[in-house]
Amino acid sequence: MLDSYIEQLQRVETLGELNDHVVALRDTLDVEHVVYHSVNSTGEQYAALTYSPEWVQHYLDEDYARLDPVVQACYQRFHPIDWKRLDWTNKNVRNFHGEAIDSGIGNQGFSVPIRGPSGQFALFTVSGNASDDQWASYTEEHVRNLLLVSHFVNQKALELERGTDKVKVVSLSPRETDALTMLAMGFNRAQAADSLSISEHTLRVYIESARFKLTAMNTTHAVARALSQGLLII
Amino acid sequence: MLDSYIEQLQRVETLGELNDHVVALRDTLDVEHVVYHSVNSTGEQYAALTYSPEWVQHYLDEDYARLDPVVQACYQRFHPIDWKRLDWTNKNVRNFHGEAIDSGIGNQGFSVPIRGPSGQFALFTVSGNASDDQWASYTEEHVRNLLLVSHFVNQKALELERGTDKVKVVSLSPRETDALTMLAMGFNRAQAADSLSISEHTLRVYIESARFKLTAMNTTHAVARALSQGLLII
DNA sequence: CAGCCCCTCACTATTTCTGGGGAGTTGAAA
DNA sequence: TTTCAACTCCCCAGAAATAGTGAGGGGCTG
Numbered sequence: 374m375l376d377s378y379i380e381q382l383q384r385v386e387t388l389g390e391l392n393d394h395v396v397a398l399r400d401t402l403d404v405e406h407v408v409y410h411s412v413n414s415t416g417e418q419y420a421a422l423t424y425s426p427e428w429v430q431h432y433l434d435e436d437y438a439r440l441d442p443v444v445q446a447c448y449q450r451f452h453p454i455d456w457k458r459l460d461w462t463n464k465n466v467r468n469f470h471g472e473a474i475d476s477g478i479g480n481q482g483f484s485v486p487i488r489g490p491s492g493q494f495a496l497f498t499v500s501g502n503a504s505d506d507q508w509a510s511y512t513e514e515h516v517r518n519l520l521l522v523s524h525f526v527n528q529k530a531l532e533l534e535r536g537t538d539k540v541k542v543v544s545l546s547p548r549e550t551d552a553l554t555m556l557a558m559g560f561n562r563a564q565a566a567d568s569l570s571i572s573e574h575t576l577r578v579y580i581e582s583a584r585f586k587l588t589a590m591n592t593t594h595a596v597a598r599a600l601s602q603g604l605l606i607i
Numbered sequence: 608m609l610d611s612y613i614e615q616l617q618r619v620e621t622l623g624e625l626n627d628h629v630v631a632l633r634d635t636l637d638v639e640h641v642v643y644h645s646v647n648s649t650g651e652q653y654a655a656l657t658y659s660p661e662w663v664q665h666y667l668d669e670d671y672a673r674l675d676p677v678v679q680a681c682y683q684r685f686h687p688i689d690w691k692r693l694d695w696t697n698k699n700v701r702n703f704h705g706e707a708i709d710s711g712i713g714n715q716g717f718s719v720p721i722r723g724p725s726g727q728f729a730l731f732t733v734s735g736n737a738s739d740d741q742w743a744s745y746t747e748e749h750v751r752n753l754l755l756v757s758h759f760v761n762q763k764a765l766e767l768e769r770g771t772d773k774v775k776v777v778s779l780s781p782r783e784t785d786a787l788t789m790l791a792m793g794f795n796r797a798q799a800a801d802s803l804s805i806s807e808h809t810l811r812v813y814i815e816s817a818r819f820k821l822t823a824m825n826t827t828h829a830v831a832r833a834l835s836q837g838l839l840i841i
Numbered sequence: 842c843a844g845c846c847c848c849t850c851a852c853t854a855t856t857t858c859t860g861g862g863g864a865g866t867t868g869a870a871a
Numbered sequence: 872t873t874t875c876a877a878c879t880c881c882c883c884a885g886a887a888a889t890a891g892t893g894a895g896g897g898g899c900t901g
């Protein structure tokens with residue numbers, strides 16, 4: 374059943390079709406909602422989901438991503454997580470949770486964080502209405518399928534997005550990488566130059582050229598970009 | 608077969624046993640070598656692998672991680688990758704590749720990058736000797752198993768490591784997060800303060816307290832730490 | 842209700858970083 | 872073989888960040 378779904382998925386050729394597939398997936402997985410949401414390193418977003426458009430709009434308007442424990446948790450961990458295990462004690466969060474349930478997203482949820490090339494981040498979520506026990510046995514039984522599906526959906530989404538690719542992949546020279554790595558580790562220029570056994574002037578040249586390549590406005594920005602694009606090995 | 612392996616894995620209770628399991632996994636998967644290698648945000652490493660100790664030592668001595676296309680690629684992408692698809696044209700890289708093959712790691716390889724909570728990064732690799740065609744059909748057939756196994760091995764490794772946990776999880780206040788986010792986006796303090804509609808003095812207080820919480824030596828360091836621990840949503 | 846964390850604002854001296862120049866060597870690719 | 876990218880070094884003035892203190896109000900929690 375899932376196998377045939379994945380086979381079908383492989384043949385998808387547009388983002389629109391992918392959206393349809395998410396709807397089909399909801400039925401295949403027998404849940405209330407399925408959400409795939411991706412953000413790349415330039416901040417562009419793509420989502421394929423079955424939530425009501427109203428709730429999505431409201432979520433965006435209120436910038437709930439900054440509050441949503443699911444998003445917060447998935448940014449920090451990589452394991453799939455059951456919504457029950459998150460911290461909902463904060464007042465604003467409880468408020469948000471209430472609104473979410475009122476919008477019909479269901480009282481249970483399970484999310485799989487995904488990270489792709491160049492700092493891409495995605496979230497694959499299923500949600501529904503069930504008792505804690507029902508949901509626990511459902512997720513336990515389907516973890517593997519959810520892991521696989523999330524992976525393949527993300528792969529397909531990236532593949533399709535790459536067709537319309539504007540994301541330029543920068544590459545840093547070894548010394549530029551070294552320089553930024555030192556700075557990311559907290560050294561100041563003098564210390565970094567010392568560690569790399571070069572003059573501070575030279576180090577500065579690397580930082581500047583890295584900043585230029587990364588179109589960064591300052592050193593901190595350059596380090597941030599390099600990190601979020603996976604260019605530095607700390 | 609793999610199912611029973613995963614069940615066994617779930618019962619593993621020490622990192623030593625996990626090492627034995629990797630050896631068992633090599634036979635289960637019918638490959639030459641299996642490597643699981645994890646680095647957490649503080650730079651501590653753990654590996655369970657079947658490579659010869661000599662090669663491992665040599666690899667570490669030469670700091671080959673900075674050269675190894677597998678590591679480089681897996682830092683930047685998240686999809687599993689076949690070693691053939693990497694760029695081995697650089698002279699140093701070809702040299703490294705030659706040494707690797709001489710050390711018996713095999714002429715084919717397939718690696719799965721994994722990212723865990725708080726900036727943990729891990730790599731799950733299988734390698735062996737085969738023709739391109741043989742290897743292609745092997746990997747195509749086993750991608751799913753490899754994905755699942757890599758996930759479960761990582762989960763188990765993290766679970767065991769957490770027992771010996773020294774990694775303190777820091778959490779930033781909303782304003783601290785805002786401040787660091789602005790800086791990571793390339794704003795200077797004046798611009799950031801303006802965006803957040805607070806005085807620059809106030810902003811500075813946030814940056815300092817964030818720096819303190821993250822035990823960072825300067826702003827760039829704080830941003831780097833926050834980013835690599837998934838604390839910032841850019 | 843006391844303690845703690847969060848949010849907000851202020852001053853000053855010192856250190857560090859940035860942006861604008863310029864210049865020579867080496868090694869690899871075209 | 873030329874050309875280009877990477878690596879190395881240098882000066883200086885102005886801009887920006889940091890260290891060291893200080894203070895008051897608001898809100899949640901025990």
